[in-house]
Amino acid sequence: MGIYIYFSEKDFYMNNIDYYWERFTLKQRLLRYLVYVCFVSALFFSIRTVEVIPEFFYDAPEQMMDLFSRMWPIEFEYYPIAVHTAIIETLNIATLGTLVALVLALPLALMSASTIVSYSWVHWVARFFLVSSRTVNSLVWALLFVAVFGPGIISGVLAIAFRSIGFIGKLLGEALDEVNMGSVEALRATGAPMITILLKAYWPQVMPAFFSIILFRWDINVRESAVLGLVGAGGIGVILSDSMNLFQWRQVSIALLAIFAVVIIAEIIVVNIRKKLI
Amino acid sequence: MSKTKSYIDLKEVPMSKTKSYLEIKNLKKWYVPGDLILKGINISITKPEVIAIIGPSGTGKSTLLRCINRLVDPNGGEIIFKDLDLCQIKGSTLRKVRRHMGMVFQEYNLVERLSVIENVLTGRLGYMTSWQAFRKKFSQKDINTAYELLKTVGLSDHAKKRADSLSGGQRQRVGIARAVMQNPDILLADEPTSSLDPKTAVEIMELITDFSKKNNIPAIVNMHDVKLAQRFATRIIGMSEGYVVYDGEPSGITDTLLKEIYGGEEWME
Known part of the structure; x- marks a missing residue:
């Protein structure tokens, strides 16, 4: 018949060439072992440099029990006195910070997308700002703004905003880069101006990602703004730090409980909105 | 000054006065310097008919079509549409010209x-x-x-x-x-049927032909399918390696010509 399509078992045994196949070459295998060795030795040396003091270490469970007994019972009466206002303040800081970040991140995201701007120097400028925003922790941003604007909500809002610019800008820029260029080309072919193309070809495609990113960042910001008060940037962190300094452990526990509740509620809200969006 | 006026409202230029619907003269395009995709294309469209461009993949059919509405910028030559050289215009003038060119894409x-x-x-x-x-x-x-x-x-x-x-x-x-x-005053279609089954492809070609007839405008259609091109087009342009190698009646497409356009002959059996 000419061509065999089906190979019988006999065909296999008659074929006595051994084909050579290996997942990794010798060099790759050695390199992989070297990486393992590095990991293990790094772990070993880091344990040695941490200098765990055994007395404190063995004492830890006892100390923890002691702390918990001081925190119990939770002082619920303290909630309306100070915690409520502070937790609302925290939510305000997170929300306002996210909105300010959005306004500042939008132009940077557009600048960093290679499907929109073709000049690479523009990409580098945008990337510079996005990276510098992300490399500084929001607590450090807060320290800076407290030094400039003094303690209070404004420092908190700006700290949250400046940390979020990098996050929102980078992810939004990536979403813009993954847009299907076919629709963009089609709109260019109709003679539509650039702004219209942004509105009608880019926006419908990045909209789900856009809301997803904003909600995700807001969720993170609720948690981060709870800590900002430790450096005086407003919110529930101020209560937490004051109560700790005054050894009011039962007030600390209500503050922690409030943070926990807010984070859980934020999570539920975000999950539900996102489900509706996609 | 008068030239500036003429493209502000292109609709005011009556069709009968323009000598042709589209005039492509010595059009050249390269993506990599020295490696020409279009090696001097000359096409003159004087009748509102369906014109099929056939040729193998990578021969510059898409590039040619995209040069006409400037989704791709040509490197040399002229494209005359409504007394305007499309190779020279930019900005809002270009956008105004694009309004008058409808485009249909392979991937919709x-x-x-x-x-x-x-x-x-x-x-x-x-x-x-x-x-x-x-x-x-x-x-x-x-x-x-x-x-x-x-x-x-x-x-x-x-x-x-x-x-x-x-x-x-x-x-x-x-x-x-x-x-x-x-x-539009001209319809450009880049492989409009290549992603479709044969029956749907015929229906789509019928639509394009109908619109061309009804609105009295030319339609330039890039195609792979020679049979489909012969069925619907009243003029066929054969392209090969960046040149126009045939321009004329669909009946003039012979086996010898197809061998020249696509190369080889085994596929024709």
Whole structure:
């Protein structure tokens, strides 16, 4: 018949060439072992440099029990006195910070997308700002703004905003880069101006990602703004730090409980909105 | 000064006065310097007919079509459309010229997350400001036209559906409706049937031919399928390696010519 399509078992045994196949070459295998060795030795040396003091270490469970007994019972009466206002303040800081970040991140995201701007120097400028925003922790941003604007909500809002610019800008820029260029080309072919193309070809495609990113960042910001008060940037962190300094452990526990509740509620809200969006 | 006037409102230039619908002279294009994709193309379109461009993949058919509405910038030559050299214009003049050229794409290029009717109305965006586009301020006339067009392409029932819920053939119908919505003076179609089954391909070609006849405008269609081209086009341009190697009647396409265009002959059996 000419061509065999089906190979019988006999065909296999008659074929006595051994084909050579290996997942990794010798060099790759050695390199992989070297990486393992590095990991293990790094772990070993880091344990040695941490200098765990055994007395404190063995004492830890006892100390923890002691702390918990001081925190119990939770002082619920303290909630309306100070915690409520502070937790609302925290939510305000997170929300306002996210909105300010959005306004500042939008132009940077557009600048960093290679499907929109073709000049690479523009990409580098945008990337510079996005990276510098992300490399500084929001607590450090807060320290800076407290030094400039003094303690209070404004420092908190700006700290949250400046940390979020990098996050929102980078992810939004990536979403813009993954847009299907076919629709963009089609709109260019109709003679539509650039702004219209942004509105009608880019926006419908990045909209789900856009809301997803904003909600995700807001969720993170609720948690981060709870800590900002430790450096005086407003919110529930101020209560937490004051109560700790005054050894009011039962007030600390209500503050922690409030943070926990807010984070859980934020999570539920975000999950539900996102489900509706996609 | 008079030249500036002439393209502000292109519709005012009567068709009978322009000598041809489109004139391509010695068009050259390269993506890598020295490696020419289009090696001096000359095409003159004087009749409102369906013109099929056939040729193997990578021979510059798409590039040629995209040079006409300047989605790709040519490197040399002239493209005369309504007394304007399209190779020289830019900015708002270019956008105004693009309004008058409808384009149909192989992959339909609809905005997937928008509704079918919105995709058809997209054809009017060249005539609107961004602010109007943002507020979705389409004129009642445009909305009427869009619904009429959907009826013509047989998608009236799908107007409010999202474009990504349609099949390939249906999407291409929307693509054609969008191009016609521009009220174009020329229709460009880049492999409009290559992603479709043979029956749908024929239906799509019928639509394009109908619109060309009804509106009295030329349609330039890139195709792979020689049989389909011969069936619908009244003029065929054969391209090979960046040159036009045939330009004339569909009946003039011989086996010898096809061998020259596509190379080899085993595939023809």
